[in-house]
Amino acid sequence: MKANADPRYAVEVKDLFVSFRTFKGYAKVLNGVSLHVRRGEKISIVGETGCGKTTTVNAIAQILASQARIDGGEILFRGVDELKMGKKELRDLRSGGISMIFQDPIASLNPVFTIGAQLREVIRYSGADGANNKEARRRMAMNALAETSLPDPERIMENYPFQLSGGMRQRICIAMALATPRDLIIADEPTTNLDVTIQDQVLKTIRGRVEDKGSALILITHSLGVAREVADRIYVMYAGNMIESAPADRIFKKSLHPYTQALMDCIPKLSGGGIAGGIAGRVPNYFSPPPGCRFEPRCRHASAICREKMPGMSEVEEDHSVACFLYRDGR
């Protein structure tokens, strides 16, 4: 299994297919998603609500809901395919390898245990040095809180989640995810539910802490602006497919896919133009997807081939790939 793994990668997803059981049958949510994160690299997955961003990272963290079914693909973590892991290996993966920061800091902390109790428990199952020692756990917990610049960690340890503000709670979630060394941190829209005034601070905290610890980061967001602020590289997702990936500044300078370009146009600009018109149409149906490109019905460059075949990702220049027939030779 280790033979085909690239040692530079913290995680590599190859051609992942996931569907969800619903009353109407299986909804095909991911249709061959591939991505990789290099060690210590910060990437961001950008896309509309419902495009499969969260499903992708939940698959990586192996916390998919019970209705989800993995139909194919590989998720290589430390060179081992997660989908073939046994129970114990999965536990190790979760406790020492991957950690998550969730969208809703109110709902992602247990309401009836103190922050200290929850933090200590996370550290206890992290497999970190000293995690077996009660006093060491306490020290590590205090440290983790202090490192995310939370005031008065001593008091916060005794507090319950509902006694703290949203921003503090999200910092606590960050502290939990980063209390012990991890290879990969996944942050699933960590600022969506926060007040605009503290979004920026929280993002800076995440970036700073990930850099300090040398972890890799996958940041999910629907805002290209947020992605640019944090990520080295950006993936753009649409309707269960990756459609473009490029270094952050590159994608801002020269986005290739019509969908990415439309997203760029949606960013409100201070100088001129005001708020853009948005993208016409809606995210397509997942139950019986048409054979062609999923963006075709909304695309202003669509042509005959777009309706017949799904374009795969192809590299157009170094580190910059796009899934669109516009950039294929012999189109």
Place this chain on the structure above:
Amino acid sequence: MGISIAKRILTYVLVLFGLSILIFVIARVMPGDVARMALGPRTPEATVEALREEMHLRDPIYTQYFYWLGDIFKGDFGVSIISKRPVLDDIRIYLPATMELVLLSAVFTAFFGIVLGVLSAKYSGKWPDAIIRIFSYFGVVAPAFFWAVLVMLLFAYLIPILPSSGRIGPGLTEPAHVTGMYILDYLLAGNTAGAFDALKHILMPAVVLSFGGISQAARITRTSMTENMMKPYASAERAYGIPENKILFKYLLRPSLNSTISVMALDIAGAFAGAFLVEQIFNYPGLSRYCLQAMLNKDVFAVSAVVMVFGVIFIVMNFVTDIIISVLDPRVRLAARGEA
């Protein structure tokens, strides 16, 4: 905190006061001549008339009530017509018997109700869940006396391993009265064989009495558990590598217990009064069987006193529930202190 407790105690006093009026009136308006029933059909009318006078039965009902209430404050609940003993003495004998029965069944209810509920939620939609749910439908639908007859048939007749009636075997003498609960009293006296025998006698009625509560608790626990399993913190805890069973039995169970405990407490309090059919079938000398007989014989003092005892039990259970919930759930606790 102090004010809220004082408020609560005041409410309890008012509830008991209301209950005392209610039960007094109901006991008196039931058909039948109290004095005549107490003395029997052959007693001369003059004697019966004298008793009527003594019991103030000729006075208006509100006067009678104040006589009764006045006696209660002096610690006198009247004399039972059937047993000819002060009602309080009867309660002292029968209440611990029922208490022992209900406490044991409460232990079964709490343990099996919660464990089955958690397992049902864990295997939600799979066969263990189906079995537990079918069991709990039957537990809720079929009344306790049905189970009593069934269990008795099974374990006292077809496979005779448990005694079918009474509190202790015929070869044993009653333990010295300390708590009135035989298992405990035997253990206090160092008589383990006696305690074991008493346990064997109480096992079947206690199990039967707990069926309804177990079913109810399992269903409610399952519902709140499955609800909480969808919460992001459940995924978060899984993502942090906390073992699955610890998530279930600690991190998901605790926030799920509030409604289970409230319902369970009412079930348990209700079991004190509702145990009479089970007590009757297993010939177990408990308080609710005593109350039933008192009702049938228009033993007004006994009925009123026992109902007051049940009222106090409900209030105590309510109080205990509030305390347990506020220990388990900091949101409730701190809200009560005004900190949330």
